[in-house]
Amino acid sequence: MNFTISRENFLQPLQLVSGAVERRHTLPILANLLLKVDDGKLWMTGTDLEVELIANVVLSGSSSDGQITVPAKKVLDIVRGLPEDVTIIFEVSENKAVLRSGRARYSLSTLSADDYPNLEDWEGESEFEISQQTLKHLIDSVQFSMAQQDVRYYLNGMSLETSENEIRSVATDGHRLAMAVHEYEGGQLPVKQVIIPRKGVMEIARLIDESDANIKVQLGSNHIRIFSTSFIFTSKLVDGRFPDYNRVVPKNTDKGLVVNRESIKSAFSRAMILTNEKFKGVRLNLDSGELKITATNPEQEQAEEIIDVDYEGESLEIGFNVAYLIDALNAIDSHSVIFKLSDSNASALVHGMKKSGEEFVEDESSQYVIMPMRL
16 A cells, blocks of 8 residues: 655645544554545544544545554654645555655554444434534534533533424533524424534534535434535434423523623623632622622632613522623624523523614524522
8 A cells, every 4th residue: 555645635634533533542543543545545534432533635646555554643743744845655564654755754553454443334314414604603602511521421412403494402511501593494304312422522613614515414323424525524422311401491581681792791701800719609780770790709809890781670689600601602692692580599591682673682593591509
């Protein structure tokens, strides 16, 4: 097996698939990439048994078919460190992979491609096309609410749900919940819900961009697969049942607070400086036309901010983890936001406001539920 390739054509797919490689590996071969030359194309595969990434590039130079596995990090570091616009010659001889470029020569150990694990073939139960921009919005709107290493393993990921003409993403860590929805216009979708593990979600977010280019998504009983022109990504799914999130969305919210997103986010960020480092609690006092934000810490320091808001109703005092509020505000991209509240012991529902004609209306394409704190 051998091939000739430019550094730029080699580096991009190498960087792409290396993200799936397990760094703290128990199987030595999981630290390797599978390189395969077939009919003038170079295929590269990286996996950690949970996610798998495949990229390919058309070879313009000479090549001979074959396959081998090479150390992922070492190959990536070598290719990245070579000067721009150089040509790389890759060949395998006597169980060694040799990279040559100009007067540089690197000899690397290899492992047999026959031992390289691959995620088993499976049939997609549902399939749809979606723009990268839309999928990125569905992920970016909720991913910060995923749990990390929770014993409730089904929370350590993101729920992706299809139903008739909409696609919904949901994530929760038990203290807050984030939801985003996209109206699907490409036909009727089957009703299906899957849980993508945390690493799978982060990898998809890394791979896709804000472009209008379409990608194909396949959902199976145990896997999700995404096809793009530059990669094929596969991830195992979390085997579990996602909680019924509709039960925790506040329904009887009789108080609405509308405020400029940037001004309240800035006030929260300043107040957070003097919160308890562990709990990040702030107290909100609502009165007609204004909001007072108070934070204290064990050193007896105090922050107080008062901002003008659009609020007409009875006075209310409620506490929140300010980091959760800031995360939600960072995910909303509208000029103004609305906080829907009922009392000091009930969760808040937060979402954006969008302009419709001459007035602002509620934008429920992404919504955030945040539980209160006792302060």
